[in-house]
Amino acid sequence: MRGETSRTGRGARASSATPITSRAANTTVATCSPATDGSTLATSTPLWSPDKSRMVFTTAVIQQTDENAEPVSLDEIPWDLSPDGRRFPPLPIRYTCWLSEAAPDGQVAEPVALFKANCMHSGYVAANLAVRWHPSGQRLVFIGQTETGHHGVFEYEIQSGETRRIFPHTATHMVVDFSPDGNYLVCLASVNAEPPSRQGIWVSETDGMHWWRVPHTAISREQNGLSSIEQLRAARPVWSKNGRQFALVVAATPALAGAERQFALYVGGAESRDVRPLIAGTDKLAQVHWAPDGERLALVNGEDFPALRFVDLDGKQSPPVTDRPVRSFAGWNTAGNRLAYVVPESLSREVGNDYWALLFFPQPLARDAVYVAPGDGSATGDAVFSGMRVTFPHWSPTDEKLSLWFTFTPTYRSALSEYLRWGLQQGDPAAIFDVNTGEIDWLIVNPQERAQVGHYHLLRKNYDEALNYYEQAAAELPAAAPEAEESLLPFVDQRNFAFFHYYCLQKLGRDEEAAAKLAEFERTFLPLPALLPEDATAEQRQRAGELNRILDSQTAIPYLLRHLYVAEVFLSLDAAADAEQFFHSALETAPHEHAKLAAAIVLSQMLLVQQKNAEYADFATTTLAPLVSRTFLFDAYKTGIDHQAILQLPEHLSIAALLPMFSSAFIAGLPREQIEKLVPPWETLREQADHDTARLGCDLFLREAYRRLNREADHTRVERDITANPQREKLLPEEGVESLVRGFREHLAEVEL
Numbered sequence: 001m002r003g004e005t006s007r008t009g010r011g012a013r014a015s016s017a018t019p020i021t022s023r024a025a026n027t028t029v030a031t032c033s034p035a036t037d038g039s040t041l042a043t044s045t046p047l048w049s050p051d052k053s054r055m056v057f058t059t060a061v062i063q064q065t066d067e068n069a070e071p072v073s074l075d076e077i078p079w080d081l082s083p084d085g086r087r088f089p090p091l092p093i094r095y096t097c098w099l100s101e102a103a104p105d106g107q108v109a110e111p112v113a114l115f116k117a118n119c120m121h122s123g124y125v126a127a128n129l130a131v132r133w134h135p136s137g138q139r140l141v142f143i144g145q146t147e148t149g150h151h152g153v154f155e156y157e158i159q160s161g162e163t164r165r166i167f168p169h170t171a172t173h174m175v176v177d178f179s180p181d182g183n184y185l186v187c188l189a190s191v192n193a194e195p196p197s198r199q200g201i202w203v204s205e206t207d208g209m210h211w212w213r214v215p216h217t218a219i220s221r222e223q224n225g226l227s228s229i230e231q232l233r234a235a236r237p238v239w240s241k242n243g244r245q246f247a248l249v250v251a252a253t254p255a256l257a258g259a260e261r262q263f264a265l266y267v268g269g270a271e272s273r274d275v276r277p278l279i280a281g282t283d284k285l286a287q288v289h290w291a292p293d294g295e296r297l298a299l300v301n302g303e304d305f306p307a308l309r310f311v312d313l314d315g316k317q318s319p320p321v322t323d324r325p326v327r328s329f330a331g332w333n334t335a336g337n338r339l340a341y342v343v344p345e346s347l348s349r350e351v352g353n354d355y356w357a358l359l360f361f362p363q364p365l366a367r368d369a370v371y372v373a374p375g376d377g378s379a380t381g382d383a384v385f386s387g388m389r390v391t392f393p394h395w396s397p398t399d400e401k402l403s404l405w406f407t408f409t410p411t412y413r414s415a416l417s418e419y420l421r422w423g424l425q426q427g428d429p430a431a432i433f434d435v436n437t438g439e440i441d442w443l444i445v446n447p448q449e450r451a452q453v454g455h456y457h458l459l460r461k462n463y464d465e466a467l468n469y470y471e472q473a474a475a476e477l478p479a480a481a482p483e484a485e486e487s488l489l490p491f492v493d494q495r496n497f498a499f500f501h502y503y504c505l506q507k508l509g510r511d512e513e514a515a516a517k518l519a520e521f522e523r524t525f526l527p528l529p530a531l532l533p534e535d536a537t538a539e540q541r542q543r544a545g546e547l548n549r550i551l552d553s554q555t556a557i558p559y560l561l562r563h564l565y566v567a568e569v570f571l572s573l574d575a576a577a578d579a580e581q582f583f584h585s586a587l588e589t590a591p592h593e594h595a596k597l598a599a600a601i602v603l604s605q606m607l608l609v610q611q612k613n614a615e616y617a618d619f620a621t622t623t624l625a626p627l628v629s630r631t632f633l634f635d636a637y638k639t640g641i642d643h644q645a646i647l648q649l650p651e652h653l654s655i656a657a658l659l660p661m662f663s664s665a666f667i668a669g670l671p672r673e674q675i676e677k678l679v680p681p682w683e684t685l686r687e688q689a690d691h692d693t694a695r696l697g698c699d700l701f702l703r704e705a706y707r708r709l710n711r712e713a714d715h716t717r718v719e720r721d722i723t724a725n726p727q728r729e730k731l732l733p734e735e736g737v738e739s740l741v742r743g744f745r746e747h748l749a750e751v752e753l
Contacts, residue, residue, distance in 0.1 A: 039061050040060065040061060041060045041061055041062060041088075041091070041093060041122050041126075042059070042088060042122050042125045042126035043057065043058070043059050043125070044058045044059075044125050044126070044127075044128040044130065044131075045057065045128050047128070047131065047132070047133055049133050050133060050135060050182070052102065053101065053137075054099060054100065054102060054137075055099075055100055055102065055108065056098060056099050056114070056131055056133070057098055057100075058095045058096065058097050058098070058128075058131055059095060059098065059125065060093040060095040060096075060119075060122055060126070061093065061094055061095075062091055062093060062094075063091075063093055063094050063118055064094075083389045083391045083407035083428060088121075088123045088126040088127070089122065090120065090121045090122070090228075091122045092118065092119070092121075093119050093120075093121070093122050093124070093125060094116060094117070095116065095119060095124070096113050096114075096115075097113070097114045097116075097130075097131055097140065097142065097156075098111035098112065098113055098114065099114050099158070100112075114140070114156065114158065115156055115161075115163070117130070117142060117144035117145065119143060119144070119145055119151065120145060120173075121173065121228075121229055124143055127233065129143065129175055129229060129233065130143050132176060132177055133178075134155070134206065135178060135183075135206055138157070138158055139157050139158060140155070140156045141153065141154070141156075141178075142154055142156060142176075143174055143175075143176060146170050151170060151171060151174045152165055152167060152170045152174070153165070153166055153167035153174060153176050153208075155208070167202070167208060167211070168211070169189060169198040169202075170189075171189035171190045172190045173189075173190040173228060173232055174187060174188060174189050174190065174232070175187070175188040175232040175236065176188075177236060178206070179239050179243050179270065180239050180243055181239075181243030182206065183205065183206065183243055183270070184203055184204065184205060184206065184243070184270045185203070185208055186201065186237060187203075187204075187211075188200070188201050188202075188232045188235055188236060189202065190228075190229075190231075190232060198213070200217035200218055201213070201217040201235065201248065203237075203270050203273075212270075212273050214237075214248070214275055215275055216250055216264070216266060216277075217235070217248065217250060234286075235249070235250070235251075236248075237268075238289065238290060238297075239290070240290040240294040241290060242294055244269060244270075244271065245267055245268070245269055245294060246267070246269070247265060247267045247268075247278075247288050247290065247297055248265075248266050248268075249263060249266075249286065249299075250263070250264045251263050252264075260282040261282065261284075262280065262281070262282060263280065263281060263282065263301075264277050264279070264280040265279045265285050265288065266278065267297075267313065278313070278315045279317065283302050283303070284301060284302060284303040284306075285299055285300075286300050286301075286306075287299055287328065287329040289329065289331035289332065291310075291332060291375070292332050292334075292335075292375075293336065296312050296313060298310050298311070298321075298329065298331070298339070299311060299329070300328075300329050305325050306326045306327070307320040307326065308320060308321040308326040308329055308341055321341070321373060321377045321380065321381075322343060322371065322380045322381075323380075324344065325343060326341050326342070326343055327342045327343060327365075328342040328390070328391065328392070328393055329341045329342075330342075330393040330394060330402060332375055332395070333375075333395050334395065334397060334398065335375075337374070338372055338373070338400075338435075339374075339375055339377070339381075340370060340371065340372050340393060340402060340435065341371055341373070342369070342370055342390045343368065343369055343371060344364065344365050344369070345368055345369045346364065346367070347364045350362065350364050351745050352745075353745075354611070354669075355745065356608045356613065356616075356660040356666060357605045357606075357609045358415075358656050358657075358659055358741070358744040358745075359414060359415045359601070359602075359653060359656050359657060360412040360413070360414055360415070360571070360609060361412060361413040361415065361417075361418050361747075362411070362412055363409065363412060363413060365389075366389060366409040366572075367386065367389060367409065367411070368386070368388070368389055369385065369386040369390075370383065370384050370385040370386070370390055370393065370404075370433070370435075371383055371384070372384050372435050384433075384435050385433060387456060387459055387460060388406040388407055388409070388456055389406070389407040389408075389409040390406060391404065391405045392404055392405050396432075400434065400435050401432050401433060401434050401435065402432070402433045403430070403431070403433075404431060405428050405429070405431070406429060406430075407428050407429075407452075408452045408455040408572070409572070410424045410571065411572050411574075412567075412568060412571040412609065414564040414567065414568060416560075416561070416653075417564070417568065423565055424572060428452075429442050429443065429452050429453055430442075430443040446476075447472075447473040447474075447476035448497075450476065451469065451470060451473040451497040451500070453469050454466045454467075454468075454470045454473065454497070454504070455497075455500055455572070457469060458573055461507075463504055463507050464508070466500075466504045467501075467505070470500065470504060473497065474501070496521070496524055498517055498518075499518070499521045499525075499565075499566055500569060501517050501521075502517040502521055503569070503573070503575075505517055522562065525561075525562050525565070526551050526558050526561060554592065554594065556594035556595065556597045556631065556649075556650040557598075557649055559590070559599065560598040560601065560602075560650060563583065563586065563598050563599060563601075563602040564602060566579070566582065566602075567579055567583075567602050567605065567606060570582065570606075571609065576609050576610050577610070579606045580603065580606045580607065580610070583599050583602055584603065586599040587600055587603060587623070593627060593630060593631055594631055597627045597628065597631050597650060597654070598650070600619075600624045601624065601650075601653050601654060601657045603619065604616055604619060604624050604657045605657065608660070613660075613666070613669060613670065614670060614671065614674060616660070617660075617670055617674065618674070620657075620660075620661050621661075621678045621681050621682065622681065624657060624658065625658060625661070625682070625685060625697070625698075626685060628658065628697075629685060629689065629694050631650065632650075632654060632691075632694065633648065633650075633651060634693050634694070655697075655731075658697065659737065659740060659741060659744075660741075661701045662697070662700035662701055662704065662737045663738060663741050664737075664738065665738065665741070667701075667704040667705060667708055670708075672708065675705050675708055678701075678705065679705050679706075679709070685698050686699065692725050692726050693727045693731065695725060696725045696731065696732075699721050699722050699725070700722065700737060702714070702718050703715060703719055703722060
């Protein structure tokens with residue numbers, strides 16, 4: 001059931017066309033194929049013949065105009081660990097179609113190459129769009145590049161090796177597929193079809209002789225004038241179980257500037273060659289599924305709050321099945337008496353005016369819940385799974401099981417992770433989930449995924465089970481090869497799950513083993529770069545020097561990097577209280593004041609995440625602010641965060657960590673008696689300050705404290721000092737502290753469904 005699934009995810013990298021995303025990965029194919037070497041860009045999932053006796057798959061390499069050029073390595077292609085899929089850029093490829101026979105013992109024979117073809121996008125192979133079995137099982141239909149540089153649809157005869165073109169038109173991009181009953185062939189041509197009037201959806205009997213262009217199926221243009229294969233794939237018709245009807249969503253962008261995009265749901269019949277609209281409007285329509293009886297459909301509509309609704313064949317829509325936003329809809333089981341959908345587990349971590357941990361970005365959509373409901377939509381149903389991000393759910397064609405991807409995702413991201421794409425990494429083990437028993441059959445393909453399953457059990461407090469996964473994953477990890485580090489990022493070896501392992505051992509009371517694992521984590525978390533070769537370039541030497549300065553154990557930076565990561569781990573395990581205890585201990589045992597500052601910054605945020613605002617205010621006054629005053633590199637500090645400014649990371653994070661103490665809204669929420677006790681230490685700190693930046697920070701707190709205590713003369717004096725401070729214009733916007741806090745919150749709240 002681990003088939004091809006994909007969709008465009010958040011944060012796609014810029015490119016000349018929309019990158020396609022895919023979770024199409026099959027290690028059985030990858031290991032048995034002689035073609036999947038270091039130059040292989042993508043490997044499709046296998047496609048079995050109608051009688052299940054043979055299977056085909058495709059492998060892609062970069063098209064090379066120079067035959068003598070070195071092949072592009074897979075390692076040169078950036079990968080994204082997003083649970084929404086890996087992004088494949090629009091690179092021209094040459095793919096090979098492989099055939100393998102099934103053996104009586106269930107194994108597959110060594111694959112043999114059938115043919116090669118060119119395409120202008122790596123997603124044709126990555127998302128398994130290049131080849132389809134003909135219903136006869138004796139031929140293959142495939143997408144290939146023509147002499148004009150466009151794509152066409154061809155048929156390959158396996159026995160004879162002959163190829164013929166079966167669709168009369170070409171286009172910049174094309175997608176082809178058969179109806180579920182095998183009676184019809186469907187082709188989607190992009191807007192740059194030849195001739196242009198031929199773009200849209202075409203249907204023919206399987207012989208490809210009599211094509212019908214489905215009306216109203218113009219594919220919207222992208223900004224660059226092209227229609228990507230991702231759009232074409234989303235526009236494919238959805239067929240009823242008996243193959244007599246199909247439904248499709250058409251999205252059109254009006255020519256009038258500023259007009260809203262229009263969506264329409266059509267139903268039609270291939271035999272009758274007619275199509276009619278069911279619903280239309282500005283609400284986004286997606287994830288259409290036919291009910292097993294063919295009498296109605298269900299879909300997700302809306303963008304800001306996606307709702308799951310039924311649609312009758314007369315166009316009547318039902319109320320939403322659930323009052324929660326639906327992230328994905330798996331449709332009905334084979335019996336048709338149950339449906340499954342995915343919603344966010346909780347939105348409780350959303351950013352509001354009472355959220356003050358400005359260095360940690362809440363991720364309210366980090367976890368999902370899988371619901372199974374009655375097939376008639378009469379009830380919301382029951383949650384059968386929660387605790388991880390869930391993507392690409394599909395019902396088994398025979399069992400009461402779902403195939404899906406479970407991704408252990410951080411519930412909070414540090415500011416450093418958000419800005420630099422760093423920190424606790426996600427994982428993506430696929431799984432088969434039994435909706436009746438709750439049992440999970442994990443489809444683990446490497447030690448990193450095995451560790452991710454350990455994280456899930458650790459979150460569920462199944463400590464013995466989690467330890468079992470960690471120990472197995474550690475035993476499977478290959479030895480790390482020392483490599484020269486030329487880049488400042490990423491710092492963290494994605495294989496390093498030692499802190500999770502330590503925490504699991506600690507919860508089991510195995511303190512000696514836990515201490516050893518913690519020491520291992522601290523030793524390996526930020527490994528020093530290997531020695532550069534003698535012929536290293538000046539740029540390589542400069543970058544290595546920068547990294548060595550960052551990892552200098554006498555500064556706060558390596559401790560900050562490690563502590564921010566550790567905090568993400570604790571928060572991802574719903575263990576903020578344990579994090580608080582851990583960083584208290586780190587503060588007490590820190591070897592020098594810079595290390596103490598790192599622990600204090602992160603500890604302050606753990607207090608705020610738990611909404612312990614009063615405890616935070618005491619801690620900021622007695623510990624954090626004095627440490628900042630003693631360690632702040634005032635003359636070196638510059639505003640902004642970038643690769644060059646990372647050496648001032650402690651200064652950047654110190655200011656953000658203290659920002660609530662300068663906010664009138666935060667101070668207004670503290671007890672008056674507490675503020676009276678906080679003022680004298682800040683006044684003393686102000687008297688001892690030897691730099692305008694330090695004095696400005698103290699005055700910002702005292703201004704709000706004096707205001708709250710109605711000490712008008714002191715408030716006026718401090719307000720005057722703030723105005724006259726030379727650092728005021730450099731470090732504060734005209735709108736003041738509240739605009740800084742508002743800016744943090746607005747960025748923190750940028751979450752997509």
